[in-house]
Amino acid sequence: MSFGPAVNAQMNEKFRYSEKWKECSILSCRQNVSVYIWVVTLRDMRRRRAVREEIVNKLVAGGLAAIALSLLAGTANAESLRVALHGQAGIDAFTPTAERIEKNLGIDVEIVEYPAPDKDYMTKLLTELAAGNGPDLFSIPSAADVADMVAAGYLAPVGAELAAWPEYADFVDVAKQLAVSPDGETYVVPYILGIQQIYFRRDVLEKAGISTEQPEDWADLLARAKEIKEKTGSFGLLFPAGVSWGGGAFDEGFSHLIIGSSTPQLVTEDGKFDLTSQGVLDVFQFYKDLIDADLMPVDPLLGPEPWVIPKYEMFPSGELAATTCGSWCYIFDWGRESRNPIPDVTNVVGTWADPGQNGGEFVLANLGAPWAVNAKAANLELAKKALLEAGSVENQIETAARIGNIPASNAVQKDPRFQALTELVPIQAAANHGTYLKQATGMSVVSEGVARATEALLRKETDAAGAQQILVDHVRQTLGDEAVK
Amino acid sequence: MAFDAFQKRKERQLLWLLLPALVPLLILTIYPAVYAVYLSMTNEALTGVAAAKPRFVGVANYLRLFSDGRFWNSLFVTFVFVVGSAIIGQFVLGFISAIALRRKIVGAPVFGAAILLPNAAPEVVAGFMWISMLAGGDHATLSKILVFFGLPYVDWLQTFPLFMVVMVNTWRGIGTAMILLTAGLAAVPAEVYEAARMDGANPRQMFMRITLPLMAPTIFLYMLISTVSTISVFGLVYALTRGGPGNKTEVISVYIYNQSFTAFQIGYGAAGAVVALVVSLALGIAYVRSLKVEV
Numbered sequence: 001m002s003f004g005p006a007v008n009a010q011m012n013e014k015f016r017y018s019e020k021w022k023e024c025s026i027l028s029c030r031q032n033v034s035v036y037i038w039v040v041t042l043r044d045m046r047r048r049r050a051v052r053e054e055i056v057n058k059l060v061a062g063g064l065a066a067i068a069l070s071l072l073a074g075t076a077n078a079e080s081l082r083v084a085l086h087g088q089a090g091i092d093a094f095t096p097t098a099e100r101i102e103k104n105l106g107i108d109v110e111i112v113e114y115p116a117p118d119k120d121y122m123t124k125l126l127t128e129l130a131a132g133n134g135p136d137l138f139s140i141p142s143a144a145d146v147a148d149m150v151a152a153g154y155l156a157p158v159g160a161e162l163a164a165w166p167e168y169a170d171f172v173d174v175a176k177q178l179a180v181s182p183d184g185e186t187y188v189v190p191y192i193l194g195i196q197q198i199y200f201r202r203d204v205l206e207k208a209g210i211s212t213e214q215p216e217d218w219a220d221l222l223a224r225a226k227e228i229k230e231k232t233g234s235f236g237l238l239f240p241a242g243v244s245w246g247g248g249a250f251d252e253g254f255s256h257l258i259i260g261s262s263t264p265q266l267v268t269e270d271g272k273f274d275l276t277s278q279g280v281l282d283v284f285q286f287y288k289d290l291i292d293a294d295l296m297p298v299d300p301l302l303g304p305e306p307w308v309i310p311k312y313e314m315f316p317s318g319e320l321a322a323t324t325c326g327s328w329c330y331i332f333d334w335g336r337e338s339r340n341p342i343p344d345v346t347n348v349v350g351t352w353a354d355p356g357q358n359g360g361e362f363v364l365a366n367l368g369a370p371w372a373v374n375a376k377a378a379n380l381e382l383a384k385k386a387l388l389e390a391g392s393v394e395n396q397i398e399t400a401a402r403i404g405n406i407p408a409s410n411a412v413q414k415d416p417r418f419q420a421l422t423e424l425v426p427i428q429a430a431a432n433h434g435t436y437l438k439q440a441t442g443m444s445v446v447s448e449g450v451a452r453a454t455e456a457l458l459r460k461e462t463d464a465a466g467a468q469q470i471l472v473d474h475v476r477q478t479l480g481d482e483a484v485k
Numbered sequence: 486m487a488f489d490a491f492q493k494r495k496e497r498q499l500l501w502l503l504l505p506a507l508v509p510l511l512i513l514t515i516y517p518a519v520y521a522v523y524l525s526m527t528n529e530a531l532t533g534v535a536a537a538k539p540r541f542v543g544v545a546n547y548l549r550l551f552s553d554g555r556f557w558n559s560l561f562v563t564f565v566f567v568v569g570s571a572i573i574g575q576f577v578l579g580f581i582s583a584i585a586l587r588r589k590i591v592g593a594p595v596f597g598a599a600i601l602l603p604n605a606a607p608e609v610v611a612g613f614m615w616i617s618m619l620a621g622g623d624h625a626t627l628s629k630i631l632v633f634f635g636l637p638y639v640d641w642l643q644t645f646p647l648f649m650v651v652m653v654n655t656w657r658g659i660g661t662a663m664i665l666l667t668a669g670l671a672a673v674p675a676e677v678y679e680a681a682r683m684d685g686a687n688p689r690q691m692f693m694r695i696t697l698p699l700m701a702p703t704i705f706l707y708m709l710i711s712t713v714s715t716i717s718v719f720g721l722v723y724a725l726t727r728g729g730p731g732n733k734t735e736v737i738s739v740y741i742y743n744q745s746f747t748a749f750q751i752g753y754g755a756a757g758a759v760v761a762l763v764v765s766l767a768l769g770i771a772y773v774r775s776l777k778v779e780v
Contacts, residue, residue, distance in 0.1 A: 123746045126531040145532065152536035244729055246747075299643050302730030309621075444532060448748050459731045477549050478750060479533075 079379055080108040081386055084135035086121040089332060090369075093402040097395040101386045109386075117305070118142065119246035129154040129374065136377040137386055140188065142247030143367040144443040147182055151441040155187040156373040161384050162186055167393065167409065172432045175408035178367045182271060182440050188370035189391035192405035195427050195434055196252065196364040198237075199329055200322035201315070202350040208232045215355045218260070218286055225295045228321045235314065236295040238323035241287060241454035244306045249454050250447035256324050256364055257283040259435050260356030267440040272485040275446070275472050282357060285464035287457050298458050316340045324354075326368075330423040331404030346423050365434020368405040400424055406431050442479045449474035518762060524755035531749035539752065546756035556757065558732050559740035560764075563716060566651060566736050571715040572708065574655030579662020579707075583670055586663070601660040608657075612724025615653045616642070642726055646733045650722055657721065662707060669703025670696070709772040713765050737761045 083098065085091045091113065098109040114121045118141040126149075128134040134154070140146055149155050162168045168176075171190065179190040198221075205212050208231040215221040225236025240253040258264060263279030274280075290296040297320060300309035311333055314320035325333065334342040334349060342348055353361035371390040377383040389395070396407035397417050406428045412418040419425060452474055453467035462470065476484050525546055529539040550556050582600050586593050603611065618626040621640025628638030641649050673696060681691050697704075719738040722728065728735030728743060735743070741761065745754025 119747060126749060127746065130531050130536060148533040148536075151534045152530075152532045154532075154536075243743075243747075244727060299640070299730070303643060304727040304729060442533060444749070455731065478748075478753075 079106075079382055080110055081137060081379075081383060082110045082112055082135040083386075084112050084114050084121075084125060084138040086114040086118075087116045089337065089402045090139075093399045094390075094395070096398055097389055097392070100392075100394065101389045104389065105382065105385055107382060107386075117246070118248075122246075126154075129376075132376055134374045134376070136374050136379075136383040137371065137390065138374070139369040139371050140367075141369050142251055142444070142447065143178065143370070143439065144247055144250055144447040146188055146367070146370065146372075147439045147441045148444045149372070150181045150183065150185075150187050154372075154375055156375040156377065156380055156384065157185045157187055158189065158373060158384055158387060159186040161388065162189065165388055165391075167388075167391070167411070170393075170409045170411040172408055172410060174365050174432050174434050174436065175367070178365070178436055178439075179370065188367065188372045189387055190367050190370050190408050191391040191396050192368035192399050193408055193431055193434070194251075194326045194328070194364075194366045194368040195406045195431055196256065196324060196326040196354075196366070198256070198322055198352040198354060199315075199325045199349050200352060201318055201348065203348045204228075204232060204234060204318045204321050212350055214352050214361065217355050217359050218257075218282075218357045221352075221355050222286070222289055222295075225290065225322065226293060229293070229295055232318075232321065234318060235297045235310075235320045236322060237290060238296055238310050238320055239287065239290065240301070240307070240324065241296075241451075242301045242306060242458050243451045243455045244304055245301065245451065247444075247447050247451075248307065249451040251366060252324055252326070253454065254283060254450045255366070255437055256354045256362075257286055257357075259364060259437065260354055260360060260362045262357060264435075265438050266446060267438045267443075268485050271440050273440070273442065273446055273475055273479075273483060274485045275449075275475060276468070276485065279357075280471070281464055281468050284453065284457065284467040287454055287467070288464050291457055291460065301458055302455075312338070312340050316342050322352075326404075327406050327424055327427045328404030331401075331421075333404075335404065335423065337402060337404070362435045363430070363433060365431065365436045397421075442475070442483055445475055445478045446471070449478075521755045521758050521762070524752055525759045527752045528750075529752040529755075531746070531751060533749075535752075536749075542752070546753045547760075549753065550756050550760065555732055555735070556740060559735045559737045559757075562647065562733070562735055563737045565647060566654070566718075566722075566734075567712055567715045569648075569651035570654035570658065571711040574651060575658035575662045575711060576704075576707065578655065578659045580666050582659060582663040583666040586667060587670055597663070600663055603657045604660045606657075608718075608720030609724045611653070611657055612721050615649075615725060619649055643730055646726055646730055650725055650734045653725060654715065654718060654721060658711065658715075662711065665707045665710075666700070666703065669700045669707075672703070673699045705772055705775070709769055712768055712772070716761065716765050716768075737764075 081101065083094070085094055091111065094111070098111055101107065101109050112135060114124050121141065122145065125134065125138055129149075129152070140149065146155075162179075172193075175190040175193055176186075178193075179186050179188050181187055200212070202212055205228065208228070210224065210227050210231060215224055221237070228234055228236035239256065240248045242249055245253075258266065258279060261279030261282055263274060263277035266273055266275065266280075268274050291298060297310050297314060300306055300314075303309070310320050310323065311325075311329075315323055316334055316338075329335070330345055330349070331337050334340070335345050353363050356362060371387055373380065373383040373387050393407070393409050393411050393415065396409055397412055397415060399405055400407050400412075400418065400421055404424065406424060407418065408431075412428065413425075418428075449471040453470040456462045456470055457464075457467050472484060526541060526543055527539045528535045528542050528546075530536045582596075586597050590596075606614065619641035621628070621638065621643060625638070627641060631638050677695055677699070678691060681695055686694070716736075717738055718736065719742065722734055722736050722739055723742065726734040728739040737757065738761070741754050741757040744757055745751050748754075
C-alpha cells in the first residue's frame with residue numbers, strides 16, 4: 001500500500017529532516033502524518049501571518065513617516081500659491097518673479113505648466129475656473145477674453161490695490177485705460193503691451209525695387225502686396241485668419257484693419273456690438289481681395305498650427321514679404337529668441353503703421369497677456385500681493401527680454417537692462433500713441449465669430465457680405481439678438 | 486411557493502452580483518448622459534454672462550444645430566470616416582489578416598504581432614507620429630521617400646486630409662478587428678469545410694457559402710462595436726488635424742469639442758453630443774435588430 005503522490009510529496013517536504021514517519025505502521029503513520037501536516041501548516045500560516053503583519057506595520061510606519069515629512073516640508077512656508085504658466089518662454093520669463101514672490105512674501109509658489117498654444121491654455125484655464133479649482137494667479141493671452149471672464153465672475157477686482165501701488169503711477173495711460181473693464185473696475189495688471197504694426201522684409205523689397213515707404217491707405221497697401229507678388233513671387237501680405245489661429249485672427253488680424261475703417265469701434269455707447277457696419281464689411285472685402293489675388297498664404301492658415309509655416313518659415317525665408325506682427329517679432333519670432341532667426345533683424349525687417357482705409361496711420365495697442373487673480377483664490381489677499389510682483393518693472397523687463405512685449409511702465413526707460421533691448425526702446429517710448437478697440441462683455445464671442453467668418457473667406461465659401469453675416473449670426477445666436485445693434 | 490421564494494432569492498443574488506457594475510454605470514454613464522440632455526437645453530458657457538447665470542433655452546440649441554451647416558458637415562465627415570475606416574478599412578484588412586493567420590504561413594506570429602502593435606500606441610501619440618510622416622516640408626518621412634525618387638513632396642494632411650485620417654484610423658484598428666474575427670473563424674466547425682470539400686466546393690464557394698454565413702453574427706457584432714467606437718474617436722483626429730484644414734476632417738466628436746471647449750458654449754456642445762448619442766443608439770439598435778445579434 002502506498003500513499004497518494006500528493007501526500008508523498010507533502011511528507012517528503014515536511015519530514016525532510018526527520019525519519020520518524022518511517023517508523024510507524026502504515027495506518028497510524030498516515031494519521032500521524034495528517035495531524036502533523038495540519039500542525040505544520042497551521043504553524044506555517046501563523047509564521048506567514050506574522051511576517052505579513054510585520055511588513056504591513058513597516059509599510060504603515062513608513063507611510064506615516066512620509067506623510068509627516070511631507071507635511072513638515074509643506075509647512076516650510078505656511079502659505080502657497082498656484083500659478084498657471086504656458087510656453088517655455090513664459091515660464092523662463094516668470095521664474096525669477098516666482099522666486100521674488102517666495103522671498104518677499106514668504107510663501108511657496110507652485111508653477112503649473114499648462115498647454116502651450118493659447119487656445120488650449122484657455123480651454124484648460126476656463127474649465128478649471130468654471131469647476132472652482134483654478135490656479136490662484138494666471139495670465140490671459142487675449143485681451144478680448146478679459147471682459148467675459150469678469151462677467152463669468154472668475155476675476156477678483158484689483159483696482160484698489162493698483163491705486164495704492166506707487167509703481168502703477170508710472171504705467172502709460174493707454175495700459176491703464178485698456179485694463180479698465182466695461183463695469184469701470186480693474187481686474188488685471190496691464191504689465192506689458194502688445195504694440196502691433198505691419199512688418200515687412202526690407203531686403204526683399206529693396207532688391208526687387210519696390211517702395212518701402214509707408215503705404216498711404218488700404219488701396220496702396222493692396223497695390224504694394226500685388227507688386228511684391230508680381231516682382232518677387234513671394235506672398236505679399238498676411239493677416240492672421242481662420243479658426244485654428246484662435247484669438248489671433250481677431251487680435252492680430254481683423255483689429256489691424258477695423259481701427260482704420262470708417263467705423264473704427266465695434267462697441268456702441270450702450271455696450272452693443274456694431275457688426276453690421278460698413279467698416280466691418282470693408283474689412284472682410286479687404287481679406288477677400290487678398291485671398292482672391294493669391295497674395296496671402298491660405299493653405300497653412302487652415303492647418304492645426306497656422307502660425308508656424310508663415311511666421312517661422314516663410315517670412316524668414318522671404319517667401320512671405322509682409323505680415324502683421326507685434327514688437328515680439330523682433331525678439332521671439334525672428335530675433336535672438338527665435339529658432340529660425342533672421343540675421344540683423346532690425347535692419348532687414350522694417351515696419352509700417354497700419355494704414356487707414358482712406359489714409360491715416362494707426363499703431364495697434366492691446367494688453368499683452370495681463371495677469372489676474374482668481375476670485376476664488378484660497379488666499380485672496382496674498383494672491384493680490386503676488387499679482388503686484390507679477391506687474392513689477394523687473395517682470396516687465398524679464399518678459400520683454402524673453403518674449404519681446406513692451407513694458408507698460410515708463411520707469412523701464414531709466415533701467416539699463418531695458419536700454420539694452422535696443423529693438424524695443426523706441427517702441428516703448430511711443431506706446432502711449434497706440435490705438436485700441438473698446439472692450440465689452442461678449443468680445444470673445446465676436447473674436448470667435450471673426451475667426452469663423454475669415455475661415456469661410458479662406459476657403460472661398462463666401463463673399464464679404466456672407467462673412468459679415470456669419471459674424472453677425474454667430475454673435476446673435478450665442479449672445480442673443482439684443483447683443484447686436 | 487418554495488420555488489417562488491427560491492426564484493426571488495436568486496434574483497436578489499443576481500442583483501448583488503450586478504451591483505459592482507451597475508453603480509459605476511449609473512454614476513459614470515447614465516447620469517452624465519441625462520445631465521447632457523439637461524445642459525443641451527441651457528445656454529451654459531465656460532465664460533461670459535452665461536457662465537455665471539445660465540438660462541433655460543428649451544430646444545433653441547437644437548434648432549440652431551440643425552440650421553448649422555458646419556454640424557451637417559461634421560455628420561457627413563463622420564459618416565465617411567466610419568464607413569471608410571471601420572466598415573471598409575479595418576474590417577476588410579482585419580478579416581484578411583484573420584484568415585491569413587489561420588493558415589500555416591511562415592512568420593505568422595510576427596505578422597500577428599505587427600498588426601497588433603498600433604494598438605499599443607495611445608491615440609495622441611499615434612497621431613503625432615503620423616504627423617511626422619505626413620506633414621509637408623522635406624523633413625517628413627513620406628516626403629523624404631518621394632524626394633528620393635525625384636518627386637515633389639506633398640503635404641498629405643493638407644491635400645488629402647480626410648483620406649489620411651481614414652487611413653491612420655484603419656491602421657490603428659486592424660488589430661482589434663483581427664482578434665474579434667479570428668475568434669469568429671475559430672468557432673466555425675472544421676467538419677463543415679471537410680464535408681464541403683468532399684462535395685467538391687472550391688475555396689471561393691466555401692468562403693461565400695460557409696465562412697461568411699457562419700461568421701455573420703461575429704461580423705455584425707464587430708460592426709456594431711466598431712461603428713459606435715469610431716463615431717466617438719476624438720484624440721486621433723484632434724492630434725492629426727484638429728478637424729482641419731477648414732472643416733474637412735471635423736468629425737462629430739471634434740465638432741462637439743470645438744463648440745464646447747474652443748467656442749466655450751457648453752450648452753450648444755451638449756446638444757451636439759445628445760444628437761451623436763441618439764445616432765449611435767439608433768445605429769446600435771438597427772444592427773442588433775437586423776441580425777438579432779445577442780449582445
